Amino acid sequence: MVRKYIFGEPIETDAVVKGIAPSTWSDGVFQKKEDGFHYSLKEDEIVYGLGENVRGTNKRGWRYISNCTDNPNHCENTNSLYGAHNFIMVGDGVRETYGFFVDTPGKVTFDIGYTDIDDLSISMEEENCKIYLIEAPSYRDVVQEFRELIGRSYIAPRWAFGYGQSRWSYDTADEVCEVAAEYKKHNIPIDSIYLDIDYMERYKDFTINRDSFADFEELVEEMKKEKIHLVPIIDGGVKKEDGYDVYEEGKANGYFCKDGNGEDFIIGVWPGKCCFPDMLDDKARQWFGDKYRFLIDKGIDGFWNDMNEPAIFYSEKRLKKVFEKMEDYKKMNLDVNTFFEMTGMIGSICNNPEDYASFYHNYKGKRYRHDQVHNLFGYYMTRAASEAFERYVPEKRILLFSRACCFPEHPISVCIGSEESGRETMLPGGLI
């Protein structure tokens, strides 16, 4: 049985597709306290859930923060990865089992017997959320009810289940052809080759680097003859460059996320200075989605949406301050305090929480500060693509990956995350 509870004024996430009348909360196995929800763990109780995440299948003994974060070098001490899947299962798994789903686009912290060995606590910065509490005999029953709640998953095209070859990066069309030829030579079946950022012209979305991929269209055709699908990457940020059509259109139409003063919010990602299309805004999203045609028209039938946590290498404002501050450090005798203040400042340029609280979205008729809806950005970027495919090539089944993800995204794409290709990051991040 599923019960739905509403607290404060929840922001819609599109995660739940099943209509359920809300109930009034009363404490049971889960208690609501001032700092969030609590559940008492029995000694041998196992806690499942939270999607692709660090640590083992049993999530006990750690603190997980649902806050889509770019961190390819994650290790056992990492709190946040690329996805935000706020669903856990507790109980005995055979007679009395519970599923607990926090439906909110903001940050959620799951302290699963970390601070207190037998206490599971779930907390948010603001209490606005919907809670879905599932009670059923077994894990299987809980999962079934949960899947009915969130709807059918996306199924990738058949070829995507074959072997794919991906690396950062193939610099030229020739390299791609060589990879394909070597697979053929060694009789290793291959269905796809991924194109990381170097197929683009200076890392600009929806462009082709014609120096290194002179005849991109022919490359796509040639690979098709070998039954190899090319899967190019698309970035969540659009390069700020005068004369670049995507930037000019986005700017002219006000499609980019704005800072507190209503100016386009400038951040740095692959190409350097960029703007974020407001993927949460219907018009901006439709516009961004239409851009995928640029590659669909070239025969592409698979995409890999990247950097859509969204990752922020730096914000223009923060970087400016950092360079100013470096002038001060230059004049100092750097001791243990000032030296680590300096390196700490540099180390916190990337994905800085202050930056995530410095720009805004238009979402379902309201203005939201980014951090309040953070975990939806990847979803709506991916929905931009998915909706465009429906409009433009409804007859085609297109492969769609998203690096950042959350539950509403699973009906339209596959969640992938990212990691260094070391054995030590694969286990916690990739396989479990």
Next chain:
Amino acid sequence: MVRKYIFGEPIETDAVVKGIAPSTWSDGVFQKKEDGFHYSLKEDEIVYGLGENVRGTNKRGWRYISNCTDNPNHCENTNSLYGAHNFIMVGDGVRETYGFFVDTPGKVTFDIGYTDIDDLSISMEEENCKIYLIEAPSYRDVVQEFRELIGRSYIAPRWAFGYGQSRWSYDTADEVCEVAAEYKKHNIPIDSIYLDIDYMERYKDFTINRDSFADFEELVEEMKKEKIHLVPIIDGGVKKEDGYDVYEEGKANGYFCKDGNGEDFIIGVWPGKCCFPDMLDDKARQWFGDKYRFLIDKGIDGFWNDMNEPAIFYSEKRLKKVFEKMEDYKKMNLDVNTFFEMTGMIGSICNNPEDYASFYHNYKGKRYRHDQVHNLFGYYMTRAASEAFERYVPEKRILLFSRACCFPEHPISVCIGSEESGRETMLPGGLI
């Protein structure tokens, strides 16, 4: 049975106290190849050794690099910690067991079934080393032979086995008294309180901050009455400050490590710009050791030698280059390449291998580049203290900790390493 093999021109480490005639190497269970020594691991074979280190008791499945390194935030992916203990045990542990000790002060890499699942490989940058190969029936027999080889361990004074309270940091004498009083109030027995860097005047070795520890001598006395021993920290680097006696003496007598041009090598640690006393040089070591009297005369009977890997926050030359390079970055549109080049540059200021290859020691009559004898620095700093105690207070048993360590150090001090006080770092670094 122990066999000793000599390769090239080994640098003496003082690790082995037992005289053994060298044998001529011939391949057996260990094979010598161009890239080092190899041993074939059986499927269920366990590999023990390498001192306090990351990962579990069985060292299989990872690459460990003996290269004393300051890294309090170590996790499972760390290769080097504070100690360099080049001893491993393999075999079945009951009938046919081997101990393998690489006696060298330079870097040694143990790839224990990481690159190749059944291959244990031990490699060095230069082959100059002594190898001690122990063959005995059981683990116990191997350990016994090894301990005879390296001599008796240091035993700390009885009070050091009691409870000690340490944190970074107690800023004032009042805070120290408060801690002691609270322990008493709560009836928790306590034998020692550690004084981290703030008891010093601007982090200068062998000074007292008289603003915050006005009557240090009285504090020591007062604590003694409560049966609490104070254990102050001593740094491996001496502050470069005109008029500071330790610096002036070291400079005037040429006791500091020199760069390639024969100038004092300037690095940054706690106090900012510092010089390293050449702990490997007999005269410099005796001089540095004598400085401990400053605190012994104040009633101190325990010391904690820190930063003696030696940690290098920055070298003066590297920092200068970094600030210059920042000027260039300031003018650029920082993209994925240049931005991470910049943050990577900042991230590699600390403990940079180039810096470790940029200064020199006088050691047993020869000049050595630091990286060739790196793992001995902590030992000789600690020996400076230990020898001074013998000269000055031979009747006293003084507690001596060293953060960096290697085998020759175990007869004179306790190895401690360092770590963030999080549960996640304690297990790999502290307990195993």
